[in-house]
Amino acid sequence: MLSAELLSAFLEIVGPRGLITAQNQLQTYECDGLTAFREAPSAVLLPETTGQVQAILRLCTRHKVPFVARGAGTGLSGGALPTQGSIVIGFSRMTKILNVDLVNHQITVQPGVINANVTVAVAGAGFFYAPDPSSQTVCTIGGNVAENAGGAHCLKYGFTVTHVLEATVVLPSGELVTLGSKSPDAPGYDLLGVFIGSEGTLGIATEMTLRIVRKPEAIQVLLAAFPSISAAAQTVSDIIAAGLLPSAMEIMDRLAIVAAEAAVHPQYPMCDGLLIVEVDGPLAEVKLQAEQVLELCRKNGAIETRHAIDEGDRLLIWKGRKAAFAAAGRLSPNYIVQDGVIPRTTLPVVLEKIAAMANAEGLRVTNVFHAGDGNLHPIVLYRRDNPGEEERAIDLSMRILDLCVETGGSITGEHGVGREKQCSMSYMYAPADLATMQRVRRAFDPDNIANPEKLFPTPRLCGEQKRGHYVPHPVEASGIAEVF
Amino acid sequence: MLSAELLSAFLEIVGPRGLITAQNQLQTYECDGLTAFREAPSAVLLPETTGQVQAILRLCTRHKVPFVARGAGTGLSGGALPTQGSIVIGFSRMTKILNVDLVNHQITVQPGVINANVTVAVAGAGFFYAPDPSSQTVCTIGGNVAENAGGAHCLKYGFTVTHVLEATVVLPSGELVTLGSKSPDAPGYDLLGVFIGSEGTLGIATEMTLRIVRKPEAIQVLLAAFPSISAAAQTVSDIIAAGLLPSAMEIMDRLAIVAAEAAVHPQYPMCDGLLIVEVDGPLAEVKLQAEQVLELCRKNGAIETRHAIDEGDRLLIWKGRKAAFAAAGRLSPNYIVQDGVIPRTTLPVVLEKIAAMANAEGLRVTNVFHAGDGNLHPIVLYRRDNPGEEERAIDLSMRILDLCVETGGSITGEHGVGREKQCSMSYMYAPADLATMQRVRRAFDPDNIANPEKLFPTPRLCGEQKRGHYVPHPVEASGIAEVF
Numbered sequence: 001m002l003s004a005e006l007l008s009a010f011l012e013i014v015g016p017r018g019l020i021t022a023q024n025q026l027q028t029y030e031c032d033g034l035t036a037f038r039e040a041p042s043a044v045l046l047p048e049t050t051g052q053v054q055a056i057l058r059l060c061t062r063h064k065v066p067f068v069a070r071g072a073g074t075g076l077s078g079g080a081l082p083t084q085g086s087i088v089i090g091f092s093r094m095t096k097i098l099n100v101d102l103v104n105h106q107i108t109v110q111p112g113v114i115n116a117n118v119t120v121a122v123a124g125a126g127f128f129y130a131p132d133p134s135s136q137t138v139c140t141i142g143g144n145v146a147e148n149a150g151g152a153h154c155l156k157y158g159f160t161v162t163h164v165l166e167a168t169v170v171l172p173s174g175e176l177v178t179l180g181s182k183s184p185d186a187p188g189y190d191l192l193g194v195f196i197g198s199e200g201t202l203g204i205a206t207e208m209t210l211r212i213v214r215k216p217e218a219i220q221v222l223l224a225a226f227p228s229i230s231a232a233a234q235t236v237s238d239i240i241a242a243g244l245l246p247s248a249m250e251i252m253d254r255l256a257i258v259a260a261e262a263a264v265h266p267q268y269p270m271c272d273g274l275l276i277v278e279v280d281g282p283l284a285e286v287k288l289q290a291e292q293v294l295e296l297c298r299k300n301g302a303i304e305t306r307h308a309i310d311e312g313d314r315l316l317i318w319k320g321r322k323a324a325f326a327a328a329g330r331l332s333p334n335y336i337v338q339d340g341v342i343p344r345t346t347l348p349v350v351l352e353k354i355a356a357m358a359n360a361e362g363l364r365v366t367n368v369f370h371a372g373d374g375n376l377h378p379i380v381l382y383r384r385d386n387p388g389e390e391e392r393a394i395d396l397s398m399r400i401l402d403l404c405v406e407t408g409g410s411i412t413g414e415h416g417v418g419r420e421k422q423c424s425m426s427y428m429y430a431p432a433d434l435a436t437m438q439r440v441r442r443a444f445d446p447d448n449i450a451n452p453e454k455l456f457p458t459p460r461l462c463g464e465q466k467r468g469h470y471v472p473h474p475v476e477a478s479g480i481a482e483v484f
Numbered sequence: 485m486l487s488a489e490l491l492s493a494f495l496e497i498v499g500p501r502g503l504i505t506a507q508n509q510l511q512t513y514e515c516d517g518l519t520a521f522r523e524a525p526s527a528v529l530l531p532e533t534t535g536q537v538q539a540i541l542r543l544c545t546r547h548k549v550p551f552v553a554r555g556a557g558t559g560l561s562g563g564a565l566p567t568q569g570s571i572v573i574g575f576s577r578m579t580k581i582l583n584v585d586l587v588n589h590q591i592t593v594q595p596g597v598i599n600a601n602v603t604v605a606v607a608g609a610g611f612f613y614a615p616d617p618s619s620q621t622v623c624t625i626g627g628n629v630a631e632n633a634g635g636a637h638c639l640k641y642g643f644t645v646t647h648v649l650e651a652t653v654v655l656p657s658g659e660l661v662t663l664g665s666k667s668p669d670a671p672g673y674d675l676l677g678v679f680i681g682s683e684g685t686l687g688i689a690t691e692m693t694l695r696i697v698r699k700p701e702a703i704q705v706l707l708a709a710f711p712s713i714s715a716a717a718q719t720v721s722d723i724i725a726a727g728l729l730p731s732a733m734e735i736m737d738r739l740a741i742v743a744a745e746a747a748v749h750p751q752y753p754m755c756d757g758l759l760i761v762e763v764d765g766p767l768a769e770v771k772l773q774a775e776q777v778l779e780l781c782r783k784n785g786a787i788e789t790r791h792a793i794d795e796g797d798r799l800l801i802w803k804g805r806k807a808a809f810a811a812a813g814r815l816s817p818n819y820i821v822q823d824g825v826i827p828r829t830t831l832p833v834v835l836e837k838i839a840a841m842a843n844a845e846g847l848r849v850t851n852v853f854h855a856g857d858g859n860l861h862p863i864v865l866y867r868r869d870n871p872g873e874e875e876r877a878i879d880l881s882m883r884i885l886d887l888c889v890e891t892g893g894s895i896t897g898e899h900g901v902g903r904e905k906q907c908s909m910s911y912m913y914a915p916a917d918l919a920t921m922q923r924v925r926r927a928f929d930p931d932n933i934a935n936p937e938k939l940f941p942t943p944r945l946c947g948e949q950k951r952g953h954y955v956p957h958p959v960e961a962s963g964i965a966e967v968f
Binding site: 103104161171175176177178179181182183184185186187188189190191193194196197198214216217243282284285288341343344345373374375408409410411412413414416417421425428429430432433434436437439440441442443444455456 | 587588645655659660661662663665666667668669670671672673674675677678680681682698700701727766768769772825827828829857858859892893894895896897898900901905909912913914916917918920921923924925926927928939940
């Protein structure tokens, strides 16, 4: 698709090791974790420096070539899906940690640095990087920033947006700007806040300064088994209402426990609603909070409680939770993972409604989710072999998302809008709201070449529809590993 | 300046009680807390509804009339200063609390609601509104949002930006948009984050949904007297380094103590560096934290420590702190208040440098500041009657701000850029950074009528200069009361 001239200009910028054009190699880049859509890029470029990224984008602007930035490709909404004729800019060669500033609790990294490696770089000094998507052992900081990644511990520590201080960003024009500031209280517009979570539509960050957090003196994780998932959910509401702020509160239902147990044997108590609560802080505070949490668990009818006996046990408990989604393949050959948000206080009601909807449809739905944030991840299990079952599963998954929005929630908690849910944006926002976002987009990307056809509804892809419509992505049982 | 036709159209919208055109009444609106600049508006409009604000802005856009939104006029950077030919839109008739949602910890208010009244509305239910600028008994939520107001307790609770969930905003075109969301995790660009702190340059918020916070079980305020201000500052660094997070940490020097004592008799221990630390939370945690703070105070050579004996004493201690700036008038007939930020770790060094600079100039500088945030408020005292002294005081105040930026800080912590420091923006940002902000501004305000000639440097006002230049604002001793 690209002219020989343009290809040779790209080659000049990134060198032969930085340019992929062979069809079989391009296939690797034709989708991310959302496999329902596929489109091979025209070429893949792997720059090594900010200057190279600038040179690439200058050419893209001159020739109106769309570009898609890509980290590890673990995204679940098609954010890194190439569009027709686009190039992919991959960051597998920009993996340097550029600076560690322990005095000011900061670290500066390139976009290809793996999330978990940020913590590795500062753990010796007693710090960690807080946002912890379940894919943290593979996903990259560049992708985390694009998607404003969350994770189990964002309940206490906040999403990616609260942990990025400054970003060096190459605009689609190739111009270099600094968004945010390493220093406190930068005046003017908070453009860094707009950039984070903009899903690659405003430019490409090539350096990011992150806030690191001092490791707490003590961490304790508690397990409480409840006779129902709504009892577990009610406990979450009560914990927050009591003014406690655990670092994480996760809920798993019986099916999810079965799957996790089969996959990594975390020895969860078997029940209909398992609550995992982690508290951290000074030792005295942790002890106190843990007691208060346990008391609220008992008050809500917990039939069994236990805590991690040591650090190994704690990590195993988390391994089980983080593996739960991939493990859903042990329950069903096909499944759809949904990502929606509801106000935390509505958890018990919404979970009961989801169960009723699943029963009425004769399908199984299992729930594993960030309960403290009200961020649901219902998994609709089905067999594609059964005629009509996939359609019914997709329909159910869509109706669950509708329910989230109707309850005052959101179409996505942490997986992003991307290609998957772009048509649903009209369900959440009025035309004037979307038009304002689009004008801001054009302030950064006047030619609409930065990850186009994502995030916003387009007439071509979404037609005239006014309400929720999105494309759930069926997963093969052998599919994605530990990325939820 | 306005045509009779336009005036009569405005009159039709807001009625006779909502339109001010008499010259003597317009004088009230010719400046805010920054009295160094004055410009009478063409008219003042006092709308009562969002629909009226829309109608006003539609006319402003059609006739290219600049508008300036105004809350209580307590701002200190000239953010509410009229520009030539502009109208002022005042919010003294939009003071309703529209909704209180205790379940979801939210309250929805009109822009003219006074900051302290938000807490009043929810205190009975055990909640409070956290951002607490010292002017909180008079300043309005609309102004707080425009300036991203801070306050002593923002150390723990965050600035205004972390406490606004959603805003109904009238764009300069008169179009109505919703920025942010009452529900968690709204997808798309975070335009609410851009709007907050945009100093009235993007539109006017007519409804804001704020996050309210549960009142802590216990609060304790501690006073520690140090033999030097840098010992107090070092203690602040040590408290943060120990992983403690007090709700407030304020420092006052000897002169400020003298002034506060004369004004409201808070019975501060007399010393060269007074540290006020407030801790809040569950009772057990407060006790523990207070002990740890006291230990660090003693380690840093505190010569005297005490804590508030009861709630009345606690409030008096805060009254002294919040009155300290107005009380500077007891020290000197004229003074300049500066607002700058430095990385907290550089506090001891920068404070010593400021003292040395003041000594070399033969002027007195007193310091009262949000130490935990590194947000300095040096007050340069002088006598205008002494020939040349005002010029030297202005120069010193400017050099202190330079020092903040050179230390890796900012030209303003919480007072905003406004008219006062717009020319200094080029000292903090590269041309491409400012150009990107300007493009975003045009996405909201293509005609440049929303509070023009503020926030950004303009060639007319700032010329070609590349570095710091701003206009400190001398205060008459009888001037501003309790607004810092």
